[in-house]
Amino acid sequence: MYKKQFEIRWSDVDANGHLANSAYTNFMSHARMSFFAEQGFSMPEIMNHNVGPVVFYEHMYYFKESFIGTPITVTIEVSGLSDDGMLFMFEHYFYNHKGENLAYCEMQGAWIDLKARKLTALPKTLLELAQEFPKSDSFKVLTKADTRKHGVKPKAMEL
Numbered sequence: 057m058y059k060k061q062f063e064i065r066w067s068d069v070d071a072n073g074h075l076a077n078s079a080y081t082n083f084m085s086h087a088r089m090s091f092f093a094e095q096g097f098s099m100p101e102i103m104n105h106n107v108g109p110v111v112f113y114e115h116m117y118y119f120k121e122s123f124i125g126t127p128i129t130v131t132i133e134v135s136g137l138s139d140d141g142m143l144f145m146f147e148h149y150f151y152n153h154k155g156e157n158l159a160y161c162e163m164q165g166a167w168i169d170l171k172a173r174k175l176t177a178l179p180k181t182l183l184e185l186a187q188e189f190p191k192s193d194s195f196k197v198l199t200k201a202d203t204r205k206h207g208v209k210p211k212a213m214e215l
Contacts (some may be wrong), residue, residue: 133192141178
């Protein structure tokens with residue numbers, strides 16, 4: 057399990073004085089990029105391969121409040137990866153300084169070719185690194201069907 061600690065800043069709280077929804081998202085994103093960098097997927101490295109990560113969804117579940125000035129730990133467990141490395145899924149847990157679980161998030165994403173702007177498999181060197189990611193107990197091999205498991209599809213606006 058990968059862990060990243062943050063201190064909740066004034067800019068991270070909402071009008072209720074607790075950690076804002078957007079701060080959870082920002083902490084997860086920062087933790088993921090730190091995780092990727094430590095796994096050999098630094099920004100310069102992935103840019104050399106002309107790929108970038110995109111988020112399909114983040115499903116958040118909130119359990120307990122957290123407040124300004126307190127430390128928060130965000131964990132990452134890799135719970136899914138497709139055979140070609142294109143698709144990935146993470147589980148994030150948020151803990152306070154007492155070890156209490158504040159929130160949980162399941163996140164799914166993929167890699168895109170930054171020039172073609174289309175989903176792409178990982179290049180061989182990155183795929184070999186991704187296959188060595190530490191995996192959660194619930195790890196599964198992802199397929200394109202997993203990207204539509206919730207049945208949500210685009211809906212055009214009526215003009």
